[in-house]
Amino acid sequence: MKSVCVYCGANFNGDENIMKAIEQLAYTLVDQGIELVYGGGSVGVMGLIADEILRLGGTVKGVIPKFLMDKEVGHKGITHMFITENMHERKQKMADLSDAFIILPGGFGTMEEFFEVLTWLQLGLHAKPIGVLNVNGFYDPLFMQMDIMVQQRFLKQANKDLVFNEADAAILISKMQNFSATPDEVWFRDRNLT
Numbered sequence: 001m002k003s004v005c006v007y008c009g010a011n012f013n014g015d016e017n018i019m020k021a022i023e024q025l026a027y028t029l030v031d032q033g034i035e036l037v038y039g040g041g042s043v044g045v046m047g048l049i050a051d052e053i054l055r056l057g058g059t060v061k062g063v064i065p066k067f068l069m070d071k072e073v074g075h076k077g078i079t080h081m082f083i084t085e086n087m088h089e090r091k092q093k094m095a096d097l098s099d100a101f102i103i104l105p106g107g108f109g110t111m112e113e114f115f116e117v118l119t120w121l122q123l124g125l126h127a128k129p130i131g132v133l134n135v136n137g138f139y140d141p142l143f144m145q146m147d148i149m150v151q152q153r154f155l156k157q158a159n160k161d162l163v164f165n166e167a168d169a170a171i172l173i174s175k176m177q178n179f180s181a182t183p184d185e186v187w188f189r190d191r192n193l194t
Contacts, residue, residue: 001129001177003035003061005098007113008045009106010073017136018045018105025102025133025169026052032173037097039090040064040082042075045104050075063093091116100129100176105138121181122159129179131164131172139165 006025012018026049029036036053039046040062050060060078065086068074074081082097084090095101095117103114120126132139143165149155162181166172 001032001034001099001173003037003098004029004100004102004173004176005037005094005117006049006102006104007106007110008038008049008104009110010039010041010044010046011107012044012048015105015136018138019048021104021133021135021167021169022048022052025049025104026056026058028169028173029053030056030058034173035059035061035079037061037063037094039094040075040078041068041073043073045106047075049104050078054078061097063090063097065090095120095126098128100131100179102172102176103130103132103139105135118163121162127181129164129176129181130162131166131176133169133172134165134167136167 022045030053036049036058038050038060041047041064042050050062053060054077061080061082062075062078063082063084064074065084069083082093084093091113101117103110114130117126118130121128121130134140146155146160150157150160164172164175166175
């Protein structure tokens with residue numbers, strides 16, 4: 001992995017646990033020479049992870065649509081900023097620039113980005129690892145919902161298992177480094193999940 005896309009919130013609630021996780025993730029990425037790719041913002045968790053990577057001497061690539069850059073939420077001090085026409089181009093560019101994806105706490109946008117790249121992985125459109133940095137149990141209810149999806153036969157356990165769920169950034173990165181995925185071709189032929 002040479003670059004990791006981090007999906008996270010444009011807000012920050014002041015939680016010290018989240019700040020510690022950001023610091024640990026930033027240290028782990030920079031220590032291993034992994035570039036950060038993110039949404040280009042200067043605010044919220046987005047701004048904090050970018051600032052911490054830069055403080056440690058790492059490389060930060062931001063991708064932001066023009067309408068958000070114009071509202072002056074774009075980070076002015078990162079290594080490289082890509083400006084796109086719209087949100088769709090932004091997400092595609094972020095995915096193209098990245099070898100892996102990590103999800104930090106966030107809201108609707110973070111969830112949408114997470115499930116899009118996870119769906120792409122399930123369909124075999126990419127083979128990049130996806131990890132959730134589950135800070136202080138933030139995403140426990142989401143993984144419980146995935147368990148319900150498996151129990152109710154709307155999701156295969158093998159596809160749920162495509163996502164790494166860890167509270168420690170170093171362990172998460174280590175597991176992601178050793179990831180390999182083979183698309184489940186049966187999914188295309190047989191919709192029966194029993």
